[in-house]
Amino acid sequence: MIIEEDTDNGVYAISLVTTPATGEEFVMLSEQKPIDLKFAEVSKDERLLLGLVLQPNQKIYRRDANGEEYEIFFREETIKKAAQLYLQNQHQHNVTFEHQTEIEGVTMVESWIVADSQKDKSAAYGKEYPVGSWIAVLKVNDPKMWEDFKANSTIKGFSLEGLFTPKKQVTEMSAVEKLNYLRSII
Secondary structure, three states: OEOOOOOOOEEEEEEEEOOOOOOOOOEEEOOOOOOOOOOOOOOOOOOEEEEEEEOOOOOEEEEOOOOOEEEEOOOHHHHHHHHHHHHHOOOOOOEEEOOOEEOOOEEEEEEEEOOOOOOOHHHHHOOOOOOOOEEEEEEEOOHHHHHHHHHOOOOOEEEEEEEOEOOOOHHHOOHHHHHHHHHHHO
């Protein structure tokens, strides 16, 4: 999947879901203190969710409206661009539950691309993500909603909502398209 220039492509919301397509569950940072991070003071109940939004080259199963099954994946450069556009377009307040219901009072407060798996901030919370992965931290502002999230253990991770353009694979290209593609990457 790619993001085409001069389009509305990209991520426009993060959804809290029971079955994240990435297979990664988020970490609820409540009464947990970071292991190696140097904070002046850590709140006893931060109401933060930390997790994976996208991982480079991870195959994600999909089925279209006609029942046709396929897999998609995102390259590092597409993930980086999607993360940047998400914030540039001021979508950090766009959060849904199971891609159905908008949730008020949940905001993305941190977002980064992993540069080093072992030294990444997420490692302090027992997570290790590949280089190029997009990690996010969402703040749940409403204490009652936070208690509901903690009590509802079926919410496991993040999923994204967005528009992307499928890029043809070389194996699907005609001979002329393959030649032009190979010329473009040399």
